[in-house]
Amino acid sequence: MSFEIKIKNTAILLMHCPDRKGIIADATEFLVKNLGNIIDLDEHVDPIEKHFFMRIEWELDNFLIPREKIADFFAVQIAAKYEMNWELYFSDRPVKMALFVSKMSHCLFDILARHQSCEWNVEIPLIISNHDDLKHIADQFNIPFYIFPINRENKQEMETKEIELLNKCSVDLVVLARYMQIVSPKLINKFANRIINIHHSFLPAFPGAKPYHSAYSRGVKIIGATSHYVTEELDAGPIIKQEVTHVTHRDNIDDLVRKGRDLEKIVLSRAIYEHIKRNVLVYKNKTIVFE
Amino acid sequence: MSFEIKIKNTAILLMHCPDRKGIIADATEFLVKNLGNIIDLDEHVDPIEKHFFMRIEWELDNFLIPREKIADFFAVQIAAKYEMNWELYFSDRPVKMALFVSKMSHCLFDILARHQSCEWNVEIPLIISNHDDLKHIADQFNIPFYIFPINRENKQEMETKEIELLNKCSVDLVVLARYMQIVSPKLINKFANRIINIHHSFLPAFPGAKPYHSAYSRGVKIIGATSHYVTEELDAGPIIKQEVTHVTHRDNIDDLVRKGRDLEKIVLSRAIYEHIKRNVLVYKNKTIVFE
Amino acid sequence: MSFEIKIKNTAILLMHCPDRKGIIADATEFLVKNLGNIIDLDEHVDPIEKHFFMRIEWELDNFLIPREKIADFFAVQIAAKYEMNWELYFSDRPVKMALFVSKMSHCLFDILARHQSCEWNVEIPLIISNHDDLKHIADQFNIPFYIFPINRENKQEMETKEIELLNKCSVDLVVLARYMQIVSPKLINKFANRIINIHHSFLPAFPGAKPYHSAYSRGVKIIGATSHYVTEELDAGPIIKQEVTHVTHRDNIDDLVRKGRDLEKIVLSRAIYEHIKRNVLVYKNKTIVFE
Amino acid sequence: MSFEIKIKNTAILLMHCPDRKGIIADATEFLVKNLGNIIDLDEHVDPIEKHFFMRIEWELDNFLIPREKIADFFAVQIAAKYEMNWELYFSDRPVKMALFVSKMSHCLFDILARHQSCEWNVEIPLIISNHDDLKHIADQFNIPFYIFPINRENKQEMETKEIELLNKCSVDLVVLARYMQIVSPKLINKFANRIINIHHSFLPAFPGAKPYHSAYSRGVKIIGATSHYVTEELDAGPIIKQEVTHVTHRDNIDDLVRKGRDLEKIVLSRAIYEHIKRNVLVYKNKTIVFE
16 A cells, blocks of 8 residues: 555645735635635744745635636735745646765665655656665666766766756756765756755754764764755755754764664655645745644 | 743734634734734644634734724624634733642642743732642742642532632633642533643553553653643543653653653643643644644 | 674673572673673663563673583573573574565565665565555565465464464564554464564554544644564553654644654664664563663 | 652762773672672773773662772772772762852752752752842742852952852852853862753754854754753863754744753753762763763
């Protein structure tokens, strides 16, 4: 039995704008008068930034505005009035997700197992790696695997080819599943807020390389994992999910790595889940996650 | 330094009703047209019960409807249309909270320390106990302490007097802070969804007496605490908060009791916090907690 | 890169007996005088049962007693004196683990991914199921898959064949990875304290069928998973590991199932880890887990 | 009812030394031959440092060596052979604990409540503060309160007086219960590994001032608290305990402070508990906590 997700015929609006009176009333009125049944509404006002955020999901059955015109109507009737940033998604459209991996298999296995079990409404058109170590897993799950043996000299050229390939496959979302390369600004800007990374520490503690070694040296009593959107500053992008687990003096570095792997794969997969459910808004290097 | 809460000039509406289109639009429109600035809106639809829940908090400065008329206007213009159950609160009005205790002091100390530090906007007009063991703590914090030495014979008579006393002090909320007596239906009905109890297990595991002993016997690897509203069925009322902690074979019953105390006091105080912030709605023996 | 475990040349003694003075001194002296370097010693005294438990791991390099004679020597020189129950294991000998599955794939994927990555020193000679739904996964990972379509009528006969097959494959450990059949006493007794099950609740809450539905109905604020050894009483065997996660009123049954799956696979795999590391002792329906 | 701790007639040895064969056998033999009943033994070998750590607790009833000679005998018969660092404690001797506070009351209340309930075998001869804000709480609990209004000019002179006072009261342990002053090396060295501080972040993230503000700015999804021994480098001493809690975009800075307070008081009190139970060894800026 797969966990087949029930694909719903709904639309989702993510919006944010400077806070003003009447936004909720106007936005909900827009949907109600067009016979949209709201099944989820979450809003948040950042009290310091005086900024308004909202996610609305509504059923498209009986909705008077046809799919292809919703964006236009919303833009004119609501978004313009409040100077909104907004995005519109349809739940039945699968997200096209590319995976970047290196040598560690645990996150890759976790994602492919969920994909094969139909836990998520995603397509995985390709896996990209700088090594061939995990090719056999891609084969096992029948996903095309491309090797780009990036080094200092060829980095720019390789990434250009990667971007071409991502475009060709119409990729919406890039997931760095323990990818051990720093992604260049070109790729980051191409996929702004659409590259998810897993870092193996509770950021901002222990950014960069070998966080478990640093955690061991410091003698911390908890270790963690952090999933975040990738920005140009290393391990400093908007955080989506964090989890931790307790460790003791008995845990050596191998134990931290072992316990950490379980955190990493869960925290990465949960970030993917929130992203593809369109629960996440990004503003000024922080996320709003409407779980 | 006390943690003096900033008392806000806001009103809060808690409402629930059968789900229908347009409730959010209507309710927010009601506030906006009267110049109420919404600072928090949380809604939830129970997809099985098809029932709608909402909490709205808005600023009263500049609100066109005077305080004493808000209830009338909302009842007529909104609530009637949707057959709502609803409650209206004002943030600047302190909650009058009575504490019931027996012999354990940790929850009592935790509550009184928060009260004295002005962490909560509450008044504590009295503490009621069936023993005199904790009277010195009430004295230390200058709270009137009343002893009702309840036994099987005098229970009804004693509770009648307790209710009189609670009424005389205009008590809004009763907190059973490790009170080792079963409260009778008369008191429960008088304070429906306004009596909070702390039970020292992760319910529904280990209801009733001596849960730590049962947890020890069963060899569980986690213990917990549960705060809930009191209903006639013992330890079966709507759950507000639960927390757990890990234990091992090294923890004997005294260790479980010791670790559990820390959970109990935090879980009880968090339930009080959510209640007095008017974040909690109760429906069919479950809570909606809009944190 | 796989996480290849470093296979150590060590022996492990698990022992328990009525508590008496001198056990530790005698047992350690036995190893030291034979030039065994102790790399781990954990002991526990149950203060109520007055029972002593110990796990010792020592290096076999330079150890004077040859492998095949350690058991004899220990039995005569130490175990007899204290009327010990004891077991001897060698770290370099892989555990032979059979998996029983039904229709849910998440635990199976998690175990097979760890196995393929050489995270554990185990062999998986076979997977047994009462359905063919997961056969493709067994194929994907090249593990023999046997279908025993058990029903009320053929249960005894089928289990007899299963036991024959387990014996033929020299299976040490049976893992019920969301196997939706009740295992009969015959199999349980054959593999006493060597059948690990994952139950999808924080036991003793919600034993039996459909625990997420029960959790939803009760309105709990935490859900959990429990791995335990199987005994004749359903979901009442010695608990090895438990983990929980927070849920809210927003989580419907599908959300509980989704969040619970992540708990289940991690809690089951951690129990397997502790078992195969020989960290677990069982006594009177409780475990001592020397992590 | 107080939680009166059962004061046991036991001795505790904490020891560490370079790892060698035979230490456990020798040390346990030393106790057993003198008729000491070991009720707890925990050992740990740091595999990188090749360093051995052990805590042994045994009953003094019937122990052949009188209390005042145990140290001598152990030094000569065991410690010298292995070049041990070691400490000897008696469980029935209360720890004399001084509290340093500033303006925040939550940790102070938590400690004094536990003290008054006899949860710990400690005496609190004095509270020291740089402000008079919390004097009323000291009065409420009948603990002498001393104000040292430290500023840049008088710091050295004031600390000298504080040390005199601590000596006069035979203080064993100093607890900084949200004390908002940096303690000078003189005091730190005087009480090496005997000053416990609570820092309001999951160190090493957010050391120094205003960690909740930093956590809010960074948009972390977990906040934490860390108790540690104070060393000359700010917030960099050996960590004893850490706990975290989840936060969301809905939590503003006041919410982080509020949720953090509950963590801080629990994490500080747990560190005190482990210290006074003599469960903690310090080696090279890390702790071994034998829980």
